[in-house]
Amino acid sequence: MSLASYLPSSTPRTSVPVVDIGGLRSPDPAAWGPVVSAIRDACLDKGFFYCVGHGVDPVTIERLFSVSRAFFALSEAEKRKVSLMRSKANRGYEALGAQTLEPGTPPDRKEGYYIGLDVAADSDLAERFFNTGPNVWPEAMPEFRLAISDYFDRLCALASLILEGLALSLDLERRFFEAFEQQPIATLRLLHYPPQPANPCPGEKGCGAHTDFGGITILLQDDIGGLQVWDRDAEQWLDAAPMPGAFVINLGDMMSRWTNDRYHSTVHRVVNTSGQERYSAPFFFSGNPEHLIECIPSCLSGDEGPKYAAITVDAHMRERYALASALVV
């Protein structure tokens, strides 16, 4: 069946839907159906959904927040010892205001820490591919490395399960994304948003409006709030309020490219006006750098042609990063 025959709901959603993905773990394919159609509905609409039934236990999540808070509480001098600027693979600490995700606005009011798949610096892969190389770790915090590595592995497994749901939602074989998942470019980014000052610069945000570049994003947010998703039908921002125990899943540009824009990579941003510190951790899964992103035939109807040329993951990621940095003013 062509995906074109699945129409987006005629009543656009005014909130981010909740999808319980637990059924995908059942050996009985009958249990997959409701999950798959809920994923499809969400992806045809904004490409955003809350994910519950994900199987990542609360202790693992709390440990992640705990080491993240402890890291950002270190002195600026200590944090700069693991600066991103020293890494060829985009790993380590990014200082407050170092990124501007929305062109023409003041720098984002957040600081971050980037972790990826650990690849030896002298390996051929690190030489050839984007964002590929060794992680860096704060020396004074051995528990940081343990907690983060454990969380990273669990999220790779969760990404794989969600990709299976996505494949089924596109009328593809469940393991369609298997080759894409191998040796992935995957980035876990710890984020800390200090409260916005009483008189912020005009347009200042925690994180400027943007779409994500990669395949899928699995976002963990604390209970402070501030994430907003653009509703292109109503032309207004929707709050994606924190939901205890749920991840927020969203599709990146690679997925809209892969599906000829049937599935959406939607603009979102963070505005932290709570007066409190906010912590979050987006995990960006972008897949194997050599994998080819090529229009999925079931996403074409009639004589429709692909809108985008086939491109490797590596080339797509380089292109999106270059575009984003060229736009930064």
Ligand SMILES: O=C(O)CCC(=O)C(=O)O
């Ligand atoms: O912190 C958040 O809730 C979202 C961050 C985000 O959208 C990003 O880093 O791409």
Ligand SMILES: [Fe+2]
């Ligand atoms: Fe994002």
